[in-house]
Amino acid sequence: MNASRTSGAVPPAASVSETGFDPTLFDRFPTSGERPEGELGELEHVWRAPRGWGLLTVVNNNYVGIFYVGAAFLFFLLAGILALVMRVQLALPLNGVLPQETYNQFFTMHGTVMMFLFAVPAVEALGVLLLPQMLAARDLPFPRLSAYAFWAYLVGGLAFFASIFVGLAPNGGWFMYPPLTSTAYSPGINADFWLLGIGFIEISAIAGAIEIIVGVLKTRAPGMSLDKMPIFAWAMLVFAGMIIIAFPAVIFGTLALELERALNWPFFDPTRGGDPLLWQHLFWFFGHPEVYIIFLPAAGLVSMMVAALSRTPLVGYRLVVLALVATAFISFGVWAHHMFAVGMPRLSVGFFSAASMAVSVPAGIQVFAWIATLSVGRPRYQTPTLFLVGGLVTFVLGGLTGVMVAMVPFDWQVHDSYFIVAHLHYVLIGGMVFPMFAGFYYWTPMMSRRPLSERLGKWVFWLMFAGMQVTFLPMHLTGFMGMPRRVYTYLPGRDWEITNMISTVGAFMLAAGILIFLVDLIRNFRFAAEGNAGNVYGGGTLEWLPTGLYSTRSIPLVTSREPLWDRPGLSREVEEGRYFLPGSATGNRETIITSPLRAEPQYLQIMPGPSVWPLLSAIFTAGFFLLLTVQAYLVGVVSGLVAIWCMIRWLWETDRPVRPPTADIGAGIEVPTYVTGPSTHGWWAMVVLQIVIGMIFLMAAFSYLYLYGVHTSFWTAPPAPSWLALLLPLYGAGMGLAWLARVLLARRRSTLWSPATALLFGAASLLTGFVLDCLSWRWSGLDPEASGQGATVYGLLAIQGFVTGVAVLIALYVAARNSRGLVTRPRNNSFDLAVLFLIYTGAQGVLGAALVRLFPGAV
């Protein structure tokens, strides 16, 4: 749609414009002349953060971002302490520091916390903190969702971690392989802590991913086309895209395992037509991309810092983007290389071996791009540079051992030995932890009054780097000597004592480095949204513009990748309000929504301010999951209902058109302030959410087909296919009525049916379809506990039931809004999104009902 309405704009050539926006309008910037008195004051007023206890309701990305990073770092320390205790236990053979059961809980928690509570949230947190600044957006597009994701993660994470203090921590390994984790061999609630706790933190990760995708594609500064995006934004876009594809696999996996534990549905029980390997497929379809989900954002940070510290643009920007994109895809083809030793057919293992080779090429491209950039520039030997070079060396070594283990015969030897422990720590510490510490030093001046100390920083680096090598280099040998992973002790006389003792000494060196970093942090870190230390390292990207809580005073026009280097006066001009949105155009929090490819202004998004509802929603969501874990079902359900009520309260205030309908975003460029349809941020977020749900559904469908392939003999006949003649029209009617409701809304006068009525009938039709779908299976005599078929069929139905429930809730919500006159005509965003969701629900119902009846029944 053409969102820019300016007097006398000539229709631009299609080849240079994506949305019909006339790029010559950009020539009006920077503007000249005095800005009106009080404009800055209003901007500050609109974006001010609440004080005191009210700070808990803050939604500004500066605050939420720093809380988020802080929480992730806390979990890094906690999981690190667990690792230190484990190293003490392993320093000597048959050591008695940690009893067996405690050690098993410790290593499970170390892996789980590092992966789920540190690594993924840490990079997501850096995204929340840095992305709006780098893109010169006022904030991410859904600030309250960021706040919700953060609080859900913090509350849920702390409660999950606390399980270790009462001996209830999970002890089945971070990979939670059944049958070890099914009720027969793990009767306690330890495993439930993992399944519900982690399942819930994944929801927080997905919320963040949706935020980041829409943020990167829709809220970039005008002119920042895809090829001018800071490489970190590319990395975060790819990261978020991978989360929405990968996490559904583990969400469905945890759901299935919890259903097996709680309700005895045999997804993974081979005696009833389930299969333990199904879990491994689901888990690693998430688990391997997870490694790249962690690595790619950190690689993005490295690309940013290498360029800035070398004072030259990144060499091979295009190739680095290629590497990010290629990694994202190919990493979904390597999951089974964690399963080379389970006895797959050799064609299959070779197949995954090939993909594992392919995924190493993009990593090599990035390494050489960094080396090339370093050799063009003259990097200064400051602490971030040290961490970058140290990280590079470490990561390369980890990458090389990675290629080694991609060779199937070699992997058969070293799989699940200490060689793998060495490999994965080289990759993750070199690829993620060292870059993150480089980032801490590099970006602290952006949000602290003082930079961190260079003198202490050198100590931190050398201790951490040396400690890392001393700890993990000998582990390669320990693995060759035959020491398996996940052992709480080992016997003397095998020469494992020597390398293990060295590793333990190294671990303490590493810890000493981190301790000094904490000292540095305490001495020098002083949070300041305004009046920070500034561009100490001379970066060229937009996060180094002078900022307040409102981000930059005006949103610059971007014409290159390093605007601050290419236009030395930019900071001053931005500060003088000579670019877009120099004040608050409507008196609200707002940011410019731009088009995804060329970043042409489309409309002005009105953003919500501080609110207590995201905080309360998060607390009660966490309550729901944790109370279920400790089997307080009634209180848990009440908590869940309260959470839903809080979310409805939170949403109720949103989606209100403001006056005037269009606003001047600078230099006389007028854009609408309320837009509906496929170009809106809400529509995009809904589509991304549907991809997530669709992936969960796809994983359930895969499980159904997989178990059929493994244990066909357990299969019974489905209900007669003639049921489809009843179900498909019901699901179809639900979709049709939803679509009709949108048509009716656009009509000025709809007499017979009100749009809300049509929507409600649509939801009712979907609900009826779902109930009949369930009944047809009940009457066919198939129980969910009976077999893998029963478990997966009812698993698919459970997902359909959940989605249907949400659809009904949404329809009721929109009907309620309609009755209060909150649904604008002819188009309304809340209404559109409800329609989209109902149509999705119907489509999923059709696919699910057809799949389980026609295959294998009709084949």
Place this chain on the structure above:
Amino acid sequence: MRAWLLLLGGMLVWTIHFFVLYGLGSLFGTTPTARIGTLLVTLACLAANLAILVTCMRIARTADRESVLGWPARLGAPVAVLSIVSVAWQAFPALFT
């Protein structure tokens, strides 16, 4: 949409190729059917990648870098190259095991 297809085309071909081969392997195991199927699918995907590569290079040569398709085409070309290598590797197991 066209821009995204140019940019991601190579990787989409890789994805289709990968999962079709995975399906073939799951259905037919280590049999001649699977091997021949793998070979045919691989040739088709290599051809598709070549087509994407040629299209990208043609657009990249003619279009302005600041145009809507210009940069996506410049990126799409090496993506297709990488996809060609990866698709070929993906077929190796059917040839060598």
Place this chain on the structure above:
Amino acid sequence: MWPRISTPSGIVEGLAGWPPPVLDPAGPYAGSVAALSWALIALAAGIFLIVLAALWIALRGRERLRARLGGERAIWIGGVVFPVVVLTALLIWGLTLTRNLSEPAGGPELRMRVSGEMWWWRVSYLDGNGRAFMQDANELHIPVGRTIAIELVSPDVIHSFWVPQLSGKLDMVPGRRNLIRIQADRPGTYAGICAEYCGGPHALMGFLVVAHAPDDYARWLAARRAPRAAPPDRQSARGAALFVSAGCAACHRIAGTPANGQAGPDLTHVGSRRTLGAGILPNNRGTMIGWIGNSQAIKPGNRMPPYTVLPGEDLQALAAYLEAQR
């Protein structure tokens, strides 16, 4: 809580870590992988040095060299062309080796079945029809120079069978039956260990593979099949009675006696085993007494209840009886 155990040389031979077993193969299935390992180590070290050199040039090198490194061409060569060439070669090597390793080495194979159970190994010797003719636990006896095809199964959770000097590892997955091949080309004792986390005392789930020269193997087999002698003295005769009355027989089997329990390791030949507790203790009178009396203090969480109620002389008698089961 741990008794200090000095491991006698008998086990050390099989379990020693130096030279590293992965790089010290004793048969063809491990040998070709060791060769591959050395090649990979050399290759990785070489590439690592090249990258270090490039990094050194980037940071400290002469202007002319740095200019060469600082462009897209260097990325194409270092990041694309070079890896693609190396990886293509590696992939072909890996794939052909994978094929060779999963095929019989030639000659008639012996068949065995090993079942990984929490936290020990049930060993069955199979005849030509795949029927078990002999039961044992935690120790596999094989002839040198013959390929042994071992069926790997598990009745409880996932375990993994790994004898680094003889072959790579393969998982034992409930509901599935995997087949691994091992072969030893020189007599000796080779240590194995469970490589898939299986809960509790997973760390203490080891076993031994004893490879005999062909003649020795034939003698060993004949001895196993020989009729069983009566308990040699009064003490062990008392042990035999105790074995049934104290409850041992509920879980353990001793062929030719009323003891026919199936839950725990078969003890028909326990006296000749080199280790106790699944590869963790040397086998002698003292460790046997300690194990029966309170195995929970040695291997916490294992399925055998402690017999602290038994008086010392009963433990002595049981140990003497079991020692005689050779």
